[in-house]
Amino acid sequence: MKTSVLRYLLLPAALVGSLSLYALRSEERVVPDPDNAGLKLPAGFKALVAAETGGRARHITVTPQGLIYVKLNRPNAAGKGILTLRSTATGKAEAVGGFGNYGGTGIYAKGGYLYASSDEEVFRYQLNAKGEVVNPDKPEKVVTGLINRRQHESKSVVVDNDGNLYVNVGAYSNSCQVKDRQKGSLGQPNCPILDSAGGIWQFRADKLNQNYGTGTRYATGLRNVVGLDWNAQAGQLFVIQHGRDQLHDIFPEMYTTQQSAELPAECLYALKKGDNAGWPYMYYDGQQRKKMMAPEYGGDGKKEATGNFIEPAAAFPAHTAPNGLLFYTGTLFPERYRNGAFIAFHGSWNRAPEPQKGYYVVFQPFKNGKPSGDWEIFADNFAGDAAKAAAGRPDHKPCGLAQGPDGSLYVTDDKKGTIFRIVYQK
């Protein structure tokens, strides 16, 4: 009797207690979209549209305090090239402000500074204790005078743990032909583009007004890198290259349209100072796993490359355009994702008449700073459906990646300007 009375007395109290606990928890819990923002994800992963920027959202970075900075390819209607957002309790990101009157791609926060690039220069902005930009209208110019001849114009940036800044300078050419993309045109001897482009340049993150003369060509033979990240486990810079286009269009007697669609692989490289990845003299055949001599430089579709060119760390389907690389160090996702690489594939255009491909985020597992095991598609269907992907007319084109302080994965889209947020919820 006594116990049952006690039970009845305790029950409402327990209920109220658990309800308030639940309320507290749900307040902090990210609320995924019912359709996971249209994405297809592995079990346990959920997604939401965190924000619609309305601009061509290129790279993205999140400060430890949770402020989100997005670089737009060109300034928006208000003339802002960088957007500031803040995560709300439900996981949506609210616009906080904007600054920077230039378009571009690169943005990266580290060591109390925000680095951002136009297609010719790299700027930095000091951040305060809240992760806010102190002087949005007074950026410091870290690097100036980088080459931009429209093609492969993006300058992606990352900073290592020793204060070095790495910047990609893409080659303003497909394959260093005498006449770019002209049928049958051969390669320029000793490709002169490589002097000022087609590689990664290293600068100091804390010195102003650096240029080609004061920087170092850290690695060469990289046609166009958009995705790059520092791997702290390996203590190494990783970059992922956009491989050359149009083998069939330029050398129809050597390559079928199908070979042209499947060659060359998009390659992930682990770089050391002085490395040469071989562009324009070679391309990588992902099926044969061989470095092949480029037809512009004596190749015939069968000859292997000669020269001291590095091997890729991993290879991915041709023309799928990797634009974002992120080593995941968070604890929100299951253990197997830790220190592995997420890669955002912008999607192809030059695979016709084969179906176009890409428009997804891939996961490449790593172990001890090296790729370990096969890559897999992690987040799919940015295109909207298979037909839109095959036609090369996707709804969204994944571009930049960033990790939130809670371990969420942010993905930008430079077609509609959507910011996706992917979480793991058991």
Add this chain to the structure above:
Amino acid sequence: MKFALVTLLGLLIGATPAALAQQKKPTPKGKTAAKPAVSGAVTPAMLAAGKTIYTQNCLTCHMADGGGVETMNPPLSKTTWVLGEKTRLIKVLLNGLQDQDIDGEPYRNVMPAQDLTDQQIADVLTYVRNSFGNKASAVKAAEVKAVRASNK
């Protein structure tokens, strides 16, 4: 499997106008040539010939639907460059094009000069000017020849 089916369906739908053009093609050669050419008239034979050249030389960059690739390769549908003055359009194929905004939009890839005959250029431009939602007069080989002569 589902993907393959959807793709196949997409290809079939995409191929339909081509199939129609192919069906109309077997007009006897002599007959087409004998017809007094109405200035700027577009014939199915011209379209069929133009489509073949488009597929071989243009489709990779401008895509099967003529929509181009945003920020890289300009679209061919309803642009002033395709529908406007023929001389300027013919020169794009003869000389190539670079660092040129199209209707206010920058495009990054280079358009290479095309090694095609006057007739081939006339056919492919006629096809482009009458595909992808475009409707405009034909381009004749004589027009290409005249532009080529004054080009250098």
